[in-house]
Amino acid sequence: MWLRSVFLNRACDKGHVGAGSESEEAHLVERLQQGDLKALGTLFERYKDLVYRTALAVTRDERAAEDVLQECFVRLYTYAASVDTERPLKPWLYRVTVNLSYDWSTEKPASQPLDDVLEWLSGLPGAWPSPDRKVEDRELMRMVREVIAELPPLHRAVIVLYYMENLAVDEIAGTLQLPVGTVKSRLHYARVRLREALMRKQRPVPEMMYEFT
Amino acid sequence: MNSREFDDTLGELFRQALQPVAQAQPPAVVWRCITSDVQSMPLSRWARFMMRLRGFGGPYLPSLSLLTVCVEPYGHYRPSPFSGALMRQGLELRLACY
Numbered sequence: 001m002w003l004r005s006v007f008l009n010r011a012c013d014k015g016h017v018g019a020g021s022e023s024e025e026a027h028l029v030e031r032l033q034q035g036d037l038k039a040l041g042t043l044f045e046r047y048k049d050l051v052y053r054t055a056l057a058v059t060r061d062e063r064a065a066e067d068v069l070q071e072c073f074v075r076l077y078t079y080a081a082s083v084d085t086e087r088p089l090k091p092w093l094y095r096v097t098v099n100l101s102y103d104w105s106t107e108k109p110a111s112q113p114l115d116d117v118l119e120w121l122s123g124l125p126g127a128w129p130s131p132d133r134k135v136e137d138r139e140l141m142r143m144v145r146e147v148i149a150e151l152p153p154l155h156r157a158v159i160v161l162y163y164m165e166n167l168a169v170d171e172i173a174g175t176l177q178l179p180v181g182t183v184k185s186r187l188h189y190a191r192v193r194l195r196e197a198l199m200r201k202q203r204p205v206p207e208m209m210y211e212f213t
Numbered sequence: 214m215n216s217r218e219f220d221d222t223l224g225e226l227f228r229q230a231l232q233p234v235a236q237a238q239p240p241a242v243v244w245r246c247i248t249s250d251v252q253s254m255p256l257s258r259w260a261r262f263m264m265r266l267r268g269f270g271g272p273y274l275p276s277l278s279l280l281t282v283c284v285e286p287y288g289h290y291r292p293s294p295f296s297g298a299l300m301r302q303g304l305e306l307r308l309a310c311y
Contacts, residue, residue: 052239
């Protein structure tokens with residue numbers, strides 16, 4: 001058991017990081033289907049950031065994102081036989097990640113107040129690219145994050161895949177098994193929500209009316 | 214600014230807002246948890262054999278569980294419509310293996 005553990009850790013450490021060819025990935029999945037744990041380590045190193053970040057953006061909870069990452073790769077190992085080696089693995093991972101994140105969000109919808117989420121986002125490294133960023137910019141970013149946080153989880157997933165993961169609309173539709181029109185309408189809905197929020201912010205304060213009698 | 218340009222501007226705001234999440238990295242402990250989970254799966258090979266037997270998207274009996282689920286292509290799960298029959302069959306086969 002100890003030797004196996006050492007082997008597993010080395011398998012992860014030596015995992016080839018970076019984008020591999022599709023044939024190389026298919027070979028890795030085939031090895032995984034034979035129970036090769038080194039292949040799992042290589043795939044984990046390659047895709048852990050993608051899964052973690054997607055889960056983090058949808059759930060907005062670091063612990064939940066860690067759990068989703070763990071469960072996603074345990075499922076990859078357990079159900080490797082059902083993975084089609086002739087298709088890229090990325091859409092499978094995105095889909096399982098979004099499904100797991102959605103399950104978590106629906107089970108614990110009110111576990112995290114919105115203010116806590118926004119405070120957590122502001123504390124992440126890179127939250128404010130420029131240290132001397134203006135107060136108005138900070139307020140703007142806060143407002144955009146508020147709009148994202150208020151979206152339903154599956155709408156948020158589309159926004160995350162499109163704007164953060166840079167997937168095309170048809171790729172998102174294929175990954176989430178949604179019609180292209182639905183993906184487009186969710187993107188449109190999110191933009192409308194943001195536009196409305198911007199307009200609310202810029203609405204002038206009505207001037208005080210004085211009555212001279 | 215036309216409608217498309219305005220949409221691009223809104224999209225850029227979404228990108229900037231998601232930037233901190235896009236830079237986040239998972240802690241190393243997750244891999245250890247995965248290996249721990251994987252090591253505690255004594256019947257995983259048997260489960261994979263069952264899945265091959267049933268074909269792509271077929272019913273699958275999870276290891277050490279009395280519940281069956283259907284594993285569909287690309288990661289969807291749903292309760293198996295043949296739960297009762299498969300459960301009995303799976304238990305009989307497992308007992309035979311022991």
